[in-house]
Amino acid sequence: MRVIVATGLNEGEAEFKNMGDVAMLQAVVGRMLALWPDVEIEVLTDSPFNLARYCPGARSLPRAGCACWVENRILPGRYQPLLPTWASRRLSVVKRAIGLRWPSLLEFLIRRRLSFQNGNGQRDDLTHFLEALHNTDLLAVSGSGGFADSCQKWNISVLGTMEAAIRRGIPVVMFGQGMGPLKDPIVLSRAREVLPNVALITLRGSRGGLEFLESIGVPVQNVVTTGDEAIELAYTARVGDLGSALGINLRVASYTDVNAGIVGQVRSVLQEFARRQQVPLLPIPIAFHDYANDHQAIRQLLAGFDDDSDGGLSLKTPQMLIKQVARCRVVVTGAYHAAVFALAQGIPVVCLANSPYYLAKFQGLKDLFGVGCAIVTLSEPHLQQRLMTAIEEMWNTADIVRSPLLHSALRQIEVGRGAYQLVSNLLGFETSQTHPVLSEA
Numbered sequence: 001m002r003v004i005v006a007t008g009l010n011e012g013e014a015e016f017k018n019m020g021d022v023a024m025l026q027a028v029v030g031r032m033l034a035l036w037p038d039v040e041i042e043v044l045t046d047s048p049f050n051l052a053r054y055c056p057g058a059r060s061l062p063r064a065g066c067a068c069w070v071e072n073r074i075l076p077g078r079y080q081p082l083l084p085t086w087a088s089r090r091l092s093v094v095k096r097a098i099g100l101r102w103p104s105l106l107e108f109l110i111r112r113r114l115s116f117q118n119g120n121g122q123r124d125d126l127t128h129f130l131e132a133l134h135n136t137d138l139l140a141v142s143g144s145g146g147f148a149d150s151c152q153k154w155n156i157s158v159l160g161t162m163e164a165a166i167r168r169g170i171p172v173v174m175f176g177q178g179m180g181p182l183k184d185p186i187v188l189s190r191a192r193e194v195l196p197n198v199a200l201i202t203l204r205g206s207r208g209g210l211e212f213l214e215s216i217g218v219p220v221q222n223v224v225t226t227g228d229e230a231i232e233l234a235y236t237a238r239v240g241d242l243g244s245a246l247g248i249n250l251r252v253a254s255y256t257d258v259n260a261g262i263v264g265q266v267r268s269v270l271q272e273f274a275r276r277q278q279v280p281l282l283p284i285p286i287a288f289h290d291y292a293n294d295h296q297a298i299r300q301l302l303a304g305f306d307d308d309s310d311g312g313l314s315l316k317t318p319q320m321l322i323k324q325v326a327r328c329r330v331v332v333t334g335a336y337h338a339a340v341f342a343l344a345q346g347i348p349v350v351c352l353a354n355s356p357y358y359l360a361k362f363q364g365l366k367d368l369f370g371v372g373c374a375i376v377t378l379s380e381p382h383l384q385q386r387l388m389t390a391i392e393e394m395w396n397t398a399d400i401v402r403s404p405l406l407h408s409a410l411r412q413i414e415v416g417r418g419a420y421q422l423v424s425n426l427l428g429f430e431t432s433q434t435h436p437v438l439s440e441a
Helices: 021-034 048-054 063-071 086-103 103-116 119-135 152-167 183-198 207-216 232-234 260-277 294-302 317-325 336-343 356-369 385-394 400-428
Strands: 002-006 040-045 060-061 138-141 146-149 171-177 201-205 224-227 245-248 281-283 328-333 349-353 373-379
Touching: 002 021, 002 119, 021 040, 021 171, 021 232, 021 317, 021 336, 021 400, 040 048, 040 063, 048 060, 048 232, 060 063, 060 336, 063 356, 086 336, 103 294, 138 152, 138 385, 146 152, 146 207, 152 171, 152 183, 171 224, 171 356, 171 400, 201 207, 201 400, 207 224, 224 400, 232 317, 232 336, 232 400, 245 349, 245 400, 260 281, 260 294, 281 294, 294 328, 317 328, 317 336, 328 336, 328 385, 336 349, 336 400, 349 356, 349 385, 356 373, 356 400, 385 400
Parallel strands: 002 040, 002 138, 040 060, 138 171, 146 171, 171 201, 201 224, 245 281, 245 328, 328 349, 349 373
Antiparallel strands: none
């Protein structure tokens, strides 16, 4: 049995720099290996070295080959910019029609183009991708929050990849997805064509995700809300007692609407609370991108309190971050997966949001975990007072909410495992029973 995994990871140098996305990929690969004893897993990636580091049970499949097919450029790159906009759009429609009706012809045209311009060995990469696609039994899309207006390029890429599989009669499943908010007309048009043909979509719980899928024609029976794929990684690493520190994170990026003024207000509250309680502030960075670098934002939060801290720069694996979270009694975070790593270990969180995208993420977590998850909107009046109240409430009730949080995490893990078993049943795959039995003890 062979499976191709398309990930929510960024392309090129940005790949494997978000530990939440890495954790979800680890969970998908780990669950497949545990459930399907003879599975061969190939992950579309630009970074085979990092894939081997994080997921040694999977093989790399050059993402460049997939990109060649999805982009289906049939003119050498130097000619493409010469076309007027209307001609470029018309050519895109024609190319896609050829790919849907006569994929062999499109393959010939792309190979013909690569015979003139074969940068970085793309012809070989295309061959490897098409051979893998021809011989695969399943295309699985790893967990992500990519179906949102800030991720158009990824949306087009993954929808094109899924369409290529579906047109060949290859079943497609999607695990641990966050859906929306999404209003991009180009992406919506493609999503309406592709997503209703996906065999199973599991949602990690973003508010409005199910309603969005129903609105574009996805049959409700093909959707299951399981919670985040990474919950099991954190849950199994939990320790016996709550920690004593306050974990901190703040996501500063264009898609979070967090500015320097907000950073200053949050810093003031965190440091005042830490000094009053005489507890350390522990960095919990998730993203290490140039455009969203959590460790730099965390260093700003620690300025004047712990100027020697690297902001968590050295915490470059999900396992290291989960262990760091275990030292906390409460986590205050503007990054979604810092909250996931905490809640799954029975540690309450205060979620910081200032954009519809992040509000939907955190509201979905609150829906699934219930107690122990407070949301503070960073644009609301009296922000500092509201944030201090939320931190104090979570701190004072941490012992009380621990058991309900662990119970919620365990329930989501069981539903998530059930979704993989459902895929096995739908597709007739032989399964193993090697998943460890989990409990709250």
